[in-house]
Amino acid sequence: xxxxxxxxxxxxxxxxxxxxxxxxxxxDEAATTEPAVEDAQTQAVPASPDVNVVTEEQExxxxxxxxxxxxxxxxxxxxxxxxxxxxxDVLNAHGxxxxxxxxxxxxxxxxxxxxxxxxxxxxxxxxxxxxxxxxLIVQGVNPRQLETVSFGExxxxxxxxxxxxxxxxxxxxxxxxxx
Amino acid sequence: xxxxxxxLAFILFSAFTRAELTIEITxxxxxxxxxxxxxxxxxxxxxxxxxxxxxxxxxxxxxxFAALAPDDMLSHPTSEADVYFRDWRLLKQDYLxxxxxxxxxxxxxxxxxxxxxxxxxxxxxxQTLSANxxxxxxxxxxxSDAIYEQLTGIRGAFSTKIAYVTTxxxxxxxxxxxxxxxxxxxxxxxxxxxxxxxxxxxxxxKRLAYVLLEDSxxxxxxxxxxxxxxxxxxxxxxxxxxxxxSPDGNKxxxxxxxxxxxxxxxxxxxxxxxxxxxxxxxxxxxxxxMPDGDHLLFTSGRSGNPQIYRVSLVSxxxxxxxxxxxxxxxxxxxxxxxxxxxxxxSAKGEPFHIASMDLTRGLLQILTADTFLDESPSVSPNGVxxxxxxxxxxxSILAAVSVDGDVRFLVPSQSGDVRxxxxxxxxx
Numbered sequence: 001x002x003x004x005x006x007x008x009x010x011x012x013x014x015x016x017x018x019x020x021x022x023x024x025x026x027x028d029e030a031a032t033t034e035p036a037v038e039d040a041q042t043q044a045v046p047a048s049p050d051v052n053v054v055t056e057e058q059e060x061x062x063x064x065x066x067x068x069x070x071x072x073x074x075x076x077x078x079x080x081x082x083x084x085x086x087x088x089d090v091l092n093a094h095g096x097x098x099x100x101x102x103x104x105x106x107x108x109x110x111x112x113x114x115x116x117x118x119x120x121x122x123x124x125x126x127x128x129x130x131x132x133x134x135x136l137i138v139q140g141v142n143p144r145q146l147e148t149v150s151f152g153e154x155x156x157x158x159x160x161x162x163x164x165x166x167x168x169x170x171x172x173x174x175x176x177x178x179x
Numbered sequence: 180x181x182x183x184x185x186x187l188a189f190i191l192f193s194a195f196t197r198a199e200l201t202i203e204i205t206x207x208x209x210x211x212x213x214x215x216x217x218x219x220x221x222x223x224x225x226x227x228x229x230x231x232x233x234x235x236x237x238x239x240x241x242x243x244f245a246a247l248a249p250d251d252m253l254s255h256p257t258s259e260a261d262v263y264f265r266d267w268r269l270l271k272q273d274y275l276x277x278x279x280x281x282x283x284x285x286x287x288x289x290x291x292x293x294x295x296x297x298x299x300x301x302x303x304x305x306q307t308l309s310a311n312x313x314x315x316x317x318x319x320x321x322x323s324d325a326i327y328e329q330l331t332g333i334r335g336a337f338s339t340k341i342a343y344v345t346t347x348x349x350x351x352x353x354x355x356x357x358x359x360x361x362x363x364x365x366x367x368x369x370x371x372x373x374x375x376x377x378x379x380x381x382x383x384x385k386r387l388a389y390v391l392l393e394d395s396x397x398x399x400x401x402x403x404x405x406x407x408x409x410x411x412x413x414x415x416x417x418x419x420x421x422x423x424x425s426p427d428g429n430k431x432x433x434x435x436x437x438x439x440x441x442x443x444x445x446x447x448x449x450x451x452x453x454x455x456x457x458x459x460x461x462x463x464x465x466x467x468x469m470p471d472g473d474h475l476l477f478t479s480g481r482s483g484n485p486q487i488y489r490v491s492l493v494s495x496x497x498x499x500x501x502x503x504x505x506x507x508x509x510x511x512x513x514x515x516x517x518x519x520x521x522x523x524x525s526a527k528g529e530p531f532h533i534a535s536m537d538l539t540r541g542l543l544q545i546l547t548a549d550t551f552l553d554e555s556p557s558v559s560p561n562g563v564x565x566x567x568x569x570x571x572x573x574x575s576i577l578a579a580v581s582v583d584g585d586v587r588f589l590v591p592s593q594s595g596d597v598r599x600x601x602x603x604x605x606x607x
Contacts, residue, residue: 120465
């Protein structure tokens with residue numbers, strides 16, 4: 001696949017940087033003082049649904065500090081739990097990070113949109129968390145670093161019954177418990 | 180008499196707790212039976228409940244009756260001696276209910292009523308019931324039950340309770356509540372910052388099982404309604420969800436994903452013996468007991484999309500039940516297993532509605548139309564009505580539809596969203 005070698009270098013850089021910041025122990029995204037990282041953070045949480053398509057520009061920023069690690073949302077198609085190709089770079093970056101930091105612990109929380117039954121969605125949310133977990137394990141991450149939880153349709157990121165809010169709600173949220 | 184009720188709103192009231200839910204009938208049957216329930220005469224302090232009005236509302240809500248407004252009556256008789264059947268025939272009424280209420284000893288009331296066949300000028304039913312002021316609403320529902328059964332041949336379910344979950348708009352507070360089947364006398368039995376869902380009644384109506392979605396994941400609890408005692412039943416790794424009491428009340432079917440994948444289990448609540456029922460890599464969820472206690476219906480994604488299956492707890496044999504549509508889930512049975520009621524989507528992109536399937540003929544009928552994202556169907560214990568949750572005017576509300584699709588009503592809340600209805604069992 002794409003830019004693995006580049007990514008590897010990038011993530012090493014990132015590991016070094018986050019290593020400096022990890023003393024804070026905040027569960028929020030690493031609050032480093034590096035301006036470059038802040039820059040990357042603002043790019044990591046844009047408003048458009050197509051956020052996660054990594055553009056050329058972003059890749060250039062990534063050379064400075066891997067912004068992919070600040071992307072903590074993986075979105076899914078309706079009633080599906082397969083990982084879409086555009087999220088593989090992000091997950092590869094997290095995988096690298098976890099491999100390089102065996103003490104790091106990650107919680108993967110699966111979510112659904114409101115369509116379909118509450119219980120089926122609870123199960124589907126778990127699948128979305130589990131496929132991310134399995135993907136990371138395939139990348140060589142130790143399963144003991146990964147935990148999953150499903151919140152089904154109960155904790156929407158966006159309220160409202162529109163395609164745009166639904167697409168934001170079908171997600172797995174990546175959270176580091178320890179970095 | 181042809182009647183179609185479009186947005187005819189009744190305000191149901193109670194002197195003790197204001198009803199949170201109100202009912203709007205959106206569709207009744209064309210052949211609704213005309214019935215006159217005469218206001219009761221009472222001299223003394225104003226009564227906390229208008230028993231005759233509660234009966235009228237109950238009968239109207241069933242969709243099978245058209246209750247005459249008291250203002251349209253020519254007289255208000257309170258005993259047989261005052262009844263002029265010719266007047267009621269003139270008003271095209273098939274049936275007449277006259278009743279009287281009087282004070283008995285120590286805050287007790289005595290309610291006596293008679294049901295008449297107007298055409299044949301014949302008494303069909305007469306009963307005397309006593310109650311204190313807090314029980315007057317129960318008495319009204321009991322009378323509605325008796326009249327409904329006398330005239331339709333089907334046991335009435337007006338005296339039963341419903342459980343449901345209310346939540347504020349920001350979803351920061353969840354209340355599990357129970358109320359009369361008409362939404363009156365709401366009582367919150369659990370309030371939590373965590374999402375509560377899938378309430379399930381024990382067959383004796385004394386306990387509720389439900390899921391609490393805590394930060395660490397979903398857990399199943401069983402709560403005694405009278406004492407409020409809450410017992411953790413299942414907190415395995417992964418999902419603990421979709422509890423359903425067995426017909427004898429001793430077991431709970433539920434979903435666990437401790438094996439890495441959602442599977443159906445049955446736990447004996449007395450011995451805590453766990454039995455794994457399904458074993459498939461697809462999603463298996465929403466178990467519901469068949470009346471025999473030997474089979475479960477459940478939703479499974481094993482064919483690629485959610486469909487309903489039946490499993491024998493004796494042999495383990497699994498059979499697919501639904502084939503029509505792209506999404507069939509949350510199975511419930513009505514009328515001793517003759518009808519299967521479910522959430523149905525006919526094809527991808529189509530709306531989610533409640534459908535019923537006649538299991539003897541295999542015919543599927545979509546029951547709902549006015550609402551959006553219909554889910555969580557729950558059947559009244561007499562198998563006549565289905566209460567469900569839906570989106571309506573951007574709110575989550577409860578709504579109901581008859582299993583034959585002829586009667587529909589909405590139960591909007593006065594504040595916030597209402598979800599996850601569960602119709603309780605008969606209480607006697």
